[in-house]
Amino acid sequence: MTRPRKPRQAGHAHAELDLEHFLPYRLSVLSNRISSAIAREYSQRFALSVTEWRVMAVLGRYPGLSASKVAQRTAMDKVAVSRAVARLLEAGRIEREFDDDDRRRSVLRLSEAGYTVYDEIAPLALDFERHVLEGMPADERDLLFRLLDRLDELELRAEADTAHD
Numbered sequence: 001m002t003r004p005r006k007p008r009q010a011g012h013a014h015a016e017l018d019l020e021h022f023l024p025y026r027l028s029v030l031s032n033r034i035s036s037a038i039a040r041e042y043s044q045r046f047a048l049s050v051t052e053w054r055v056m057a058v059l060g061r062y063p064g065l066s067a068s069k070v071a072q073r074t075a076m077d078k079v080a081v082s083r084a085v086a087r088l089l090e091a092g093r094i095e096r097e098f099d100d101d102d103r104r105r106s107v108l109r110l111s112e113a114g115y116t117v118y119d120e121i122a123p124l125a126l127d128f129e130r131h132v133l134e135g136m137p138a139d140e141r142d143l144l145f146r147l148l149d150r151l152d153e154l155e156l157r158a159e160a161d162t163a164h165d
Contacts, residue, residue: 023151038128042121051076051084052093053121056110059094060118064107093117 019025039050048056054074059065062073071081085108088094093114099105110118133141 034128034132038125041124041128046117046121048117048121049084049087051080052088055081055084055088055108056093056114056118057122057125059108059110060115060122063109066105066107070108088114 035050039053042048042053054076055070058070058073062069065073067081067085068078070076070085071078074081085094085096089096091113092111094108095111095114096106096108099107136144
């Protein structure tokens, strides 16, 4: 795909970054807009931050993960996840179990109170997703998710290649 180029100003030596065609920017903006729309609902009703909800969402789907595994699954900063975990523990929304053989290792699970919140927010999130995608035919939705899976695969491969350099 050929993109129109803006003419350079005389003496202008800066690199050109066309944000409208820069994938990381587009994905980030779209993700932020969608997350913010959903977050307004659960922030007001449950006093949860985006990070806290993401931790809860992952633990609702994959119970028994360590905080570092939650950070990996969400691609969030470990410190941000650690802070969210501390707040969720304090609020009684998650529970921590320590390994009997190694007390430094622990896993996290939603508590009963956490599942109560999760069971209210998950349908809201799914309804919002349906609303966003309702104007897209099923074949386009399928293609979208296949392309997202492919991008994820390619990014992980590029990340691994960079780590080996």
